[in-house]
Amino acid sequence: MNSLAYALLSMLVRKPCSGYELKHLLEVFWQAKHSQIYPLLTKLQQDSLLTYELVEQSGKPNKKIYSITDKGLAVLQEWISCKSALPVIRDEFLIKVYAIWLVDTQSAKRMFEERISLFRKQVNYRLNEIRGMEEEHRNGIPDISSRSFGRYILFQRKLRQEQEEIEWCEWVLALLEENQDSRLEEVKRNT
Template identity: 70%
Template sequence: MNSLAYALLSMLVRKPCSGYELKQLLEVFWQAKHSQIYPLLQKLEQDGLLTYELVGQSGKPDKKIYTLTDKGLSILKEWIAQSPAVPVIRDEFLVKVYAIWLTDIATAKKLFDERMRAINEKIAYREEELRKMRDTFGDSIEDIACTHFGRYILYQRRLRQEREEIEWCKWVMNLLEKSAFS
């Protein structure tokens, strides 16, 4: 099993979900495409780690709602106890930043402006999701026994990283301004 398979099982341990919902939930820590998720869900179902129920929709194809099986839960618990692999970071923006000296100041500023705009959208989304969690669960969201505790602390982590990246981008923009006048 690969890490994405465990990530899917981790999402399903909290509540049954469709493939679309799983993609949305994964966003906080994993960028996966539908073309990766659906074949993997099929394999996990064949391996007896999850089941699904077809739910009819008017005007649309039926959707599958996936649920973790006892076997899937057991495998997930074993996996959680193991040390994690070294994280893989792939960010095209950072590769461009590494070679930014090859471009002009206006292009560099545009690159950072676009990054800050995208991050600010994520910050707004994350703050709203955290507000909803607080409204739904109150202070119990900060209790490890709450089924949404893991999601809560991951959203908090991402929010802090995104806010820090905005500060870093502003710092770089200041350097670019200084370079423009030198």
């Protein structure tokens, strides 16, 4: 079993889902493609860790709604109590930032402005989702025994990361602007 398999079981312990729904739910902490998810769902089903119900749809392909089995729940509970591996970070943008000195200041600024725009959209989405979760509970925050608690605290974490990313990008933009202004002053002095 790999981490993605456990992630799928973790999603299914909350509620039965289709493969499409699972991909959407996973985005808070895992970027997985359909080509990774569906074969893994088949394997988990073959290993009796989950089961599915075929839902016939008119005008659309039929879909499978997956549910965790008792065996899957036991495997998941055992895994949760084990020590976690170190986090893996893969972000193409950060690789580009490492070599940013190879592009002109305007291109660098555009990279960061696009990143800010993307993350502002994600912050708005996350705030709406959090608001919806809070409206479902009396005091606004799901109780620790609620199936929503883990999702709630993960969305809060992701929101903070996205807000911090925006702040960092704005800081870098200010550095780039300052650098550009310094270069202009130097050009003026030399002419």
